Amino acid sequence: MHIVQFLEDIQSDDFENHGGKAVNLAKLARLGFNVPRGFSISSAVFTQMVKKNQDLTSYLKKVDKSDDFEEILGLSESIQQIIDNYRIPDDVVSEITKNLKHIEQAKFGFAVRSSATIEDRRDVSFAGQAESYLCVQGEEDIIGSVKKVWQSAFSDRALVYLKTKSIPLVEVKMAVLLQEMIPAEISGVMFTANVVTSNTGEILINSTWGLGNTLVSGEIIPDTFVLTKRPLGVIQQVLGDKEFTSKPEIYNLVITDTPEEKRSKFTLEDQALFDIAEVGLKIESSMESPQDIEWCIKPDGKLVILQSRPITTLSEPSYREE
Amino acid sequence: MKEVIQLLKEGADGKIVLVNEGGTTFLAPVLAKLAGVVCITGALGSHLAIVTREFEIPALMGTKIESPEELDRKYVMIKPEEGSEGALFVKERLDNCT
Numbered sequence: 001m002h003i004v005q006f007l008e009d010i011q012s013d014d015f016e017n018h019g020g021k022a023v024n025l026a027k028l029a030r031l032g033f034n035v036p037r038g039f040s041i042s043s044a045v046f047t048q049m050v051k052k053n054q055d056l057t058s059y060l061k062k063v064d065k066s067d068d069f070e071e072i073l074g075l076s077e078s079i080q081q082i083i084d085n086y087r088i089p090d091d092v093v094s095e096i097t098k099n100l101k102h103i104e105q106a107k108f109g110f111a112v113r114s115s116a117t118i119e120d121r122r123d124v125s126f127a128g129q130a131e132s133y134l135c136v137q138g139e140e141d142i143i144g145s146v147k148k149v150w151q152s153a154f155s156d157r158a159l160v161y162l163k164t165k166s167i168p169l170v171e172v173k174m175a176v177l178l179q180e181m182i183p184a185e186i187s188g189v190m191f192t193a194n195v196v197t198s199n200t201g202e203i204l205i206n207s208t209w210g211l212g213n214t215l216v217s218g219e220i221i222p223d224t225f226v227l228t229k230r231p232l233g234v235i236q237q238v239l240g241d242k243e244f245t246s247k248p249e250i251y252n253l254v255i256t257d258t259p260e261e262k263r264s265k266f267t268l269e270d271q272a273l274f275d276i277a278e279v280g281l282k283i284e285s286s287m288e289s290p291q292d293i294e295w296c297i298k299p300d301g302k303l304v305i306l307q308s309r310p311i312t313t314l315s316e317p318s319y320r321e322e
Numbered sequence: 323m324k325e326v327i328q329l330l331k332e333g334a335d336g337k338i339v340l341v342n343e344g345g346t347t348f349l350a351p352v353l354a355k356l357a358g359v360v361c362i363t364g365a366l367g368s369h370l371a372i373v374t375r376e377f378e379i380p381a382l383m384g385t386k387i388e389s390p391e392e393l394d395r396k397y398v399m400i401k402p403e404e405g406s407e408g409a410l411f412v413k414e415r416l417d418n419c420t
Contacts, residue, residue: 195366196366312375
């Protein structure tokens, strides 16, 4: 088994080594969907670090035993420090360097993304708990970002999330996905079912200008569209104020105020919505369940799929009154 | 994060919190206890929305509020409306909502 594998070489059942995000993207890439070029660093490298380091193992055990959130915050700091000081083995570094060279013309650098083995499961999304780093350039910074992604698996908020979901920390294995940055014109999220009403005959789309990090982090209000699947039609559209736009530049990510004329304009017209929805339906059918899909549109107008995971929350419609 | 731990200590049970900035996944530790979350930015595709759904906590995303400070310690209720919309009801006194 290779510790570093190109996306298209990752097997569709290899969740243990490459995590949900990488395995799902690999499947889509093999099926011919447009996925950014990249490779994954196996969770075996992460596990090796944990096993080699007795202090780290003992801190993780302490977190598993503790119910005191303040104690857990303190333990998280110690865990972060140990990972920060860890030296990634030379053979892994040279594999990473070799693969980076294969991906030429990654003009805007790389996205360094978490792909935890507990992430994107059918019952636990771990959404936004671990970190991703965008527009990372140069071998040294890329290696540093890999460690930061590992650290984020045990950040204070991740530890508390895992505790409240009763997931033992030894089960957390973090693969890291490195993909070329796409200088997106428009980015968004699509649910191939209405997650609010659990209606599987509808599609929800959120979209904004530039990269999608402002949208998923909740910093801006994106445009919202509700579509019917058969026949494809737009039944609701709400203009979001899209206050900031995030754009990749050569060496970093730049966030600017969105110009007024773009704030007051919908990011997607009907035809673009239908094209995105068609791809969403094909992905849903390939993955055999309703999906939560992150996507973007390149400057040449092509749609790129950045992530697909099962929707974790479809149920009978209900609400509770407090 | 410290504020979230403070909320845990004083008891988050049954409270609806108003979140006024991005990067709101730090709320995860208290979510299981909260009665609801109101976020002045974001939308259905934001991580906070995904996580609140997982915890089965009602959440309003992208909620425009004129003066958020005035809502502190008020009695509020989240109610779903048509489609994927929802509304926030605010009351001075407690009668049929908390």
